[in-house]
Amino acid sequence: xxxxxxxxxxxxxxxxxxxxxxxxxxxxxxxxxxxxGKDGGIDFIEMLHTATDGSQRxxxxxxxxxxxxxxxxxxxxxxxxEFVPCNPxxxxxxxxxxxxxxxxxxVHDYHNDTSKRVFLTKxxxxxxxxxxxxxxxxxxxxxxxxxxxxxxxxxxxxxxDNFKCPITYELMYDPVIAADGHTYERHAIEETFTxxxxxxxxxxxxxxxxxxYPNVDKRKEIQAWLDxxxxxxxxISIFPSKMTSRKKARK
Numbered sequence: 001x002x003x004x005x006x007x008x009x010x011x012x013x014x015x016x017x018x019x020x021x022x023x024x025x026x027x028x029x030x031x032x033x034x035x036x037g038k039d040g041g042i043d044f045i046e047m048l049h050t051a052t053d054g055s056q057r058x059x060x061x062x063x064x065x066x067x068x069x070x071x072x073x074x075x076x077x078x079x080x081x082e083f084v085p086c087n088p089x090x091x092x093x094x095x096x097x098x099x100x101x102x103x104x105x106x107v108h109d110y111h112n113d114t115s116k117r118v119f120l121t122k123x124x125x126x127x128x129x130x131x132x133x134x135x136x137x138x139x140x141x142x143x144x145x146x147x148x149x150x151x152x153x154x155x156x157x158x159x160x161d162n163f164k165c166p167i168t169y170e171l172m173y174d175p176v177i178a179a180d181g182h183t184y185e186r187h188a189i190e191e192t193f194t195x196x197x198x199x200x201x202x203x204x205x206x207x208x209x210x211x212x213y214p215n216v217d218k219r220k221e222i223q224a225w226l227d228x229x230x231x232x233x234x235x236i237s238i239f240p241s242k243m244t245s246r247k248k249a250r251k
Contacts, residue, residue: 004049004057013059024061024092027099027143045097045105061089072194075139076127081208083139083198091141094118099143106130124211139210141194142187149187156230163222167192167201175219176212180205183215 002013002020013020016033023031024044032041040051042059049057074091075083085091090107097105098120108115115130118138125138152173159171165185174186180200184192192201193210200207226233 002059002061004059006057010060024096027092027096029096029100045093045100045102047093047108072141072145072191074141075194075210077137077139081198081206083210086138090116094120094138095141095143098140123213124209137209137211139193139198140190142190144187146188146191158229160225163218163225172218172222175215175222177215178212179207179209183218184212186212 003010073085078084103121106117117128167188172185176186198207
């Protein structure tokens, strides 16, 4: 159920609840339409409704209305090496922010009057309590699950095995190194960590951290192999930095 704050009272969103919830679950940043009796839009990341007349109201979910949602939960480090699931509302907001490629986000809990700032582009991703300044490492959920992921390019049958993710067995486009020293496709290893305990898919050993680092050398090797064996790959925007450099060269 969605509510908006009117002075000191929370007003039910009423018949718009289902539409607002659907937009939220899709990971949208903005929902536009006639909300709370006024034309305007909702900024889910800031949990704020802004009407066309400039008036603003904070909004809140009073409870999770879609049990069994496909969204995966983020985790926070409760103690060293041990991660527990974040609040489902917090997880959903962080996924929306990550899909929108935001560098950081501040989430305010109006019930407990606390704020948490999350730095989404740092390695590792961390959460800072704005009141106590306590910092926790987060275990991020992937923005796409393996079952919903759409391959960015064809599955080249001649791709070397060491260019394929050991989880998906597909050519990697965003290779990352985990704490076990092995390289994986980012969304695949992130989903593995969020669905189960943080263990190595290769050895089944517990890992003290879910932090992943880009395997730049592996990415360059894959780029070079694609250039040599599948020249047409560059028409698909897989590696933004490479595409940018080529456009500049043509100019």
